[in-house]
Amino acid sequence: MKSNANSRRGWSLLEMLVVISLTAILLSMSGVLLTALLRSQGMLSADIRQQSARARLATQLRADAHEASSAKSASPQVCDFLLASDETVHYEIKDSSLHRELRKKDTILEREKYPLNGLSATFAVDDSSQRSLVRLTLESVPEAVQYSQPARPSTLEAAVGICNLPAAGRSEP
């Protein structure tokens, strides 16, 4: 009986402690790495979302500006593009997003909204060149709520009326 107990295979307490502490170290290391990995993935996907929204806005703003015959900005929060056939495109910044409306007289034909992700936006029309240049500036607001994924500030410029040919010109061969 005694001999049987002596030959029992097993680990000492010290060995078990070493193994447990090593496992704990390993687990915490992999936990840290996994968290970093997940965070970087989250940042990347937020970046992609933000960039595609920005690209969509830039394409739309430039298309409207190129198509328009004139642009005016009554205040930094508003910009209006005058299109052919009595249509206007109205851009307005309110409730931390940019609203776009295509209007024909008093009827609204299209309505879109672009999120600003906590950035402040201002319109300006620069008439120093031959054609007006609309400038939309997206800046970060220092006193605003800080998001974990702050949006990147940027500037979008659009030349007004470069697609807009005079009516006589269109009928030319």
Next chain:
Amino acid sequence: MRANERHHRAIRPGFTVIEVSLALAVLLAASVLLTQFLVASSQQRKLADQRRLALEELSNRLERVMAAKWEDVNAAAIEGQELSQAVQENLPAAKLTASIADEPGGPTSGKRVRLEISWEQHGQRVLPIGLTGWKFPAREARP
């Protein structure tokens, strides 16, 4: 009895030094690989951000060219304009080059405007990002 004890100690299960060092080496390699992956991903993110900024600058510059007078469109004037502050801050040693070529095309001959921007990263210039646009004279200015 003594011999029996010694015998027991000899067959006690455990790991050899080689086994332990092998396991440690594998672990080390795995963590080094993961760290390298994280560093590379953050570098790629920075580069993607720089490229986005460069493309944004080029688009804005091209819009300015389109808004400018036909006579004012020349390489020196385009290159002479200051780069935006965001570009100056985030793209080290950024340089914008413009090349303008005549594009003969029947009654509406225009100019092909090619803008390129390049900057430095780790002491090397990155492959420039370019954007091309076509400028035509306003109808009233055409001969």
